[in-house]
Amino acid sequence: MTQDHLNFIFIGISFAIYIGIAVKSRAASTKEYYTAGGGVSSFANGMATAADWMSAATFISMAGTVAISGYDASRFLMGWTGGFVLLTILMVPYLRKFGKATVPDFIGDRYYSKLARGVAVVCAIFICMTYIMGQMRGVGVVFSQLFGIGVPAGVLIGASIVFFYAGLGGMKGITYTQVAQYCVMAFAYTIPAIFIAIAMTGHVIPQLGLIGDFTASSEPVVPFLQKLNNINTELGFAEYTSGKLSTMNMFCITAALMCGTAGLPHVIVRFFTVKNVAAVRKSACWTLLFIAVIYLTAPAIGAFARVNLVEKLHNTPYSEVPGWFQEFELTGQMAWVDKNGDGKIQYFGPAKSELGSASVFQGAKPSYPGYDAPENQRIGRHGERLLANKADDSNPNELWFGNDIMVMANPHMAGLPMWVIALLMAGCIAAALSTAAGLLLVLSTSISHDLMKKIIKPDLTDEEEVNYARFASFAALIVAAYFGINPPSAFIAKTVAFAFGLAASSFFPTLLIGIFSKRMNREGAIAGMLSGISFTIGYIVYFQFLGGHADQYFLGITPEGIGFVGMLINFGVSFLVSAFTPAPPQEVQDMVENIHIPSGAGDASEH
Amino acid sequence: MENNHPRAHRRACLRIVIALLSIWFFVSFGCAILFRDWLDANAPQVGSAPFGFWMAQQGAIICFVLLLIVYAFLMNRLDAKHGYTEAK
Incomplete structure (x- = not known):
């Protein structure tokens, strides 16, 4: 599986439950429509709130x-x-x-x-x-x-x-x-x-x-x-x-x-x-x-x-990173730009550069070349997904990720x-x-x-x-x-x-x-x-x-x-x-x- | 219903609200923000966490839950004393 x-x-199971409940308890009057008839128990209302x-x-x-x-x-x-x-x-x-x-x-x-x-x-x-x-x-x-x-x-x-x-x-x-x-x-x-x-x-x-x-x-x-x-x-x-x-x-x-x-x-x-x-x-x-x-x-x-x-990615060669990294690259939620060309991922904060920035590339979000672009513009030397953004060479940070992935990637990272x-x-x-x-x-x-x-x-x-x-x-x-x-x-x-x-x-x-x-x-x-x-x-x-x-x-x-x-x-x-x-x-x-x-x-x- | 004094009830109720909100202010804005640096340095650590940091991420929230439980308890007792309790 x-x-x-x-x-x-x-x-599917969770949806079936929601819809089943909704059909069973649908509202018949304005009172039920606005306030569920005013008789919901404190415990149930607590959970719902x-x-x-x-x-x-x-x-x-x-x-x-x-x-x-x-x-x-x-x-x-x-x-x-x-x-x-x-x-x-x-x-x-x-x-x-x-x-x-x-x-x-x-x-x-x-x-x-x-x-x-x-x-x-x-x-x-x-x-x-x-x-x-x-x-x-x-x-x-x-x-x-x-x-x-x-x-x-x-x-x-x-x-x-x-x-x-x-x-x-x-x-x-x-x-x-x-x-x-x-x-x-x-x-x-x-x-x-x-x-x-x-x-x-x-x-x-x-x-x-x-x-x-x-x-x-x-x-x-x-x-x-x-x-x-x-x-x-x-x-x-x-x-x-x-x-x-x-x-x-x-x-x-x-x-x-x-x-x-x-x-x-x-x-x-x-x-x-x-x-x-x-x-x-x-x-x-x-x-x-x-x-x-x-x-x-x-x-x-x-x-x-x-x-x-940090333990899983920092200073890890791209060829050895776990499979989920590529998945998040594909959905555009993680990106790696090999600035120093050593084939390893480096992750650094703002204190490592003189300008106090840690941006991986220029611009706020990663953008990618279209699928019809030649292969050498889409896939890098180590197999990574390349960005259309220009690299920001003022600092050594090479890893970009969106805030949202922490919860989603967490089970992957821990191998659950x-x-x-x-x-x-x-x-x-x-x-x-x-x-x-x-x-x-x-x-x-x-x-x-x-x-x-x-x-x-x-x-x-x-x-x-x-x-x-x-x-x-x-x-x-x-x-x-x-x-x-x-x-x-x-x-x-x-x-x-x-x-x-x-x-x-x-x-x-x-x-x-x-x-x-x-x-x-x-x-x-x-x-x-x-x-x-x-x-x-x-x-x-x-x-x-x-x-x-x-x-x-x-x-x-x-x-x-x-x-x-x-x-x-x-x-x-x-x-x-x-x-x-x-x-x-x-x-x-x-x-x-x-x-x-x-x-x-x-x-x-x-x- | 003989103890039904709206004014006395209201004053007692305000006292509860002010007391609880002072605690609320102290644990969140006080411990976790205003006096945090001092507490981090001088108060005993919680586990291995500095006290102010722990208050900001865990302690304040735990206190909030306790405050609401105390509030419900005190107010229900006050209502009973003034004869405002409703039949179930």
């Missing part, structure tokens, strides 16, 4: 980012889990008590304004859309690798599966498929890590291996992290446990990621599916626990993969059995599908509920509303698939990375003040949202696209972390403006009072 057969079997929250990017790239940047990557680890604490303690219990099905609903009612609702709908659609494009692309890439089809066909297959159970099943269908998807993801992530931990450190638990000793070599035993630091400094990288980012930047980026997480609409709506406020709290515990299983494993996988990569790799493939697809489905639901409800029913056509019946939602999810999916096939230049790709900053500077403060202050009024909230988000967008656009130079950074903060400053501006402007404008009407003040009383939450979808 070959690897391909195993991949087909694992993915964890699957929703962890996207293909988290699953595939996070360990790779940790492997490459060591301590610096902690900003993602802490940012995304710490944000969840904010979300649980400050947001969801109150929003659940408020009892409407969507986030724009809360903003619209709390700030008694259609304009505020409209702004919130636009923000929600923008955030979800940028996200879902990345997911569709991820599904497409995995499928194309698996079945040897083009990325467009892969995206279309993924899109039709998501539509099948998200569009038809609604929240109820999604919730139970996400439970199954979480199980697949958790096994796919931890099993390879356990195997590798045993091989490298002799510990069964990867987290203990990370802080244990490196036992895989015949040399005297050294602590694993010290081994890693030695490798890094020897090759000219920053020490693994020290990192390069300034404290100020670490602080701001982590804060922006945390607050952005607490403002993400597709995570908040998940908590509208449970029965009452007490169940929300319990469900949040389960969710973070399930997320932590994967987030605590990622640093271990990253560190193991880095040691493995084929079924582990097949399981990993199934896990990747589960991660992408579950997040895409959750996002799709928020998109479709934002359009059908907040836009059609609340703003354009208030007399919609229940049944019409669900039909609109299904239609909207179909339309949204087509747009997402289109952008998945044709990624819209570097602009969107960069914007996705900043979506958290935008959420932190717009949604987070507005929701927070709306919950905890009775005095905050419509004028303050709208002025705050607009000033926060426009400052953040302006800063990002100036430095990313208009050629602003790093010397001009405000207090040395990179655009990645500026959402935190935008958030402070939002808070400041909101309070300032509301102090000079009339207080909100009495019924709104009563409502704020009421959401702090935890009992009597009722059904989330009562309108």
Whole structure:
């Protein structure tokens, strides 16, 4: 049996399970469509939320980012889990008590304004859309690798599966498929890590291996992290446990990621599916626990993969490299340029060159000569795949690889059995599908509920509303698939990375003040949202696209972390403006009072 | 329902939120970012990992999970005290 057969079997079985669940639990009413009928158990909702929250990017790239940047990557680890604490303690219990099905609903009612609702709908659609494009692309890439089809066909297959159970099943269908998807993801992530931990450190638990000793070599035993630091400094990288980012930047980026997480609409709506406020709290515990299983494993996988990569490839003659290296060369995820002509792969960091760069070739991504090019332009002296890019001779580094391959290549590098790799493939697809489905639901409800029913056509019946939602999810999916096939230049790709900053500077403060202050009024909230988000967008656009130079950074903060400053501006402007404008009407003040009383939450979808 | 005082409940609830968020800030921004260099040099190592580094990659996340468990426990107890507990 070959690897391909195993991949087909694992993915086929997992798909059969998802679709079976979706058909069994498809939604019949708006209530079931938006909130799964409000009766999902805390445990199941915890798993589903964890699957929703962890996207293909988290699953595939996070360990790779940790492997490459060591301590610096902690900003993602802490940012995304710490944000969840904010979300649980400050947001969801109150929003659940408020009892409407969507986030724009809360903003619209709390700030008694259609304009505020409209702004919130636009923000929600923008955030979800940028996200879902990345997911569709991820599904497409995995499928194309698996079945040897083009990325467009892969995206279309993924899109039709998501539509099948998200569009038809609604929240109820999604919730139970996400439970199954979480199980697949958790096994796919931890099993390879356990195997590798045993091989490298002799510990069964990867987290203990990370802080244990490196036992895989015949040399005297050294602590694993010290081994890693030695490798890094020897090759000219920053020490693994020290990192390069300034404290100020670490602080701001982590804060922006945390607050952005607490403002993400597709995570908040998940908590509208449970029965009452007490169940929300319990469900949040389960969710973070399930997320932590994967987030605590990622640093271990990253560190193991880095040691493995260097041990297996650095100073190895190309003729002796393992077979997987050629496979990754073929898919364009690894590349080798023999700069010194010795036939061996050398891997070096920026400290080995005077210019402080470690780029293998000129340009950001490898490009290859066409298949009709003469053979001596495609295949090098040692049998390697040649690039069309010119070599960058200012430094000695010869090995290029994308961040994404760390997780995918890890089982290959450790020589694990084929079924582990097949399981990993199934896990990747589960991660992408579950997040895409959750996002799709928020998109479709934002359009059908907040836009059609609340703003354009208030007399919609229940049944019409669900039909609109299904239609909207179909339309949204087509747009997402289109952008998945044709990624819209570097602009969107960069914007996705900043979506958290935008959420932190717009949604987070507005929701927070709306919950905890009775005095905050419509004028303050709208002025705050607009000033926060426009400052953040302006800063990002100036430095990313208009050629602003790093010397001009405000207090040395990179655009990645500026959402935190935008958030402070939002808070400041909101309070300032509301102090000079009339207080909100009495019924709104009563409502704020009421959401702090935890009992009597009722059904989330009562309108 | 005789202990039903929204104001007292709200104040007690805010106390819990502020206490937990202080811990939250201390373990993540404090230990793992602001005081990391000092902790790396002076605090005992966790296994073979420097303390600040370990907090940033593992410890903070473990603390977050514990915080949420404590939060659920304290809030449910507070709700019960004020008569807000709902029948299952």
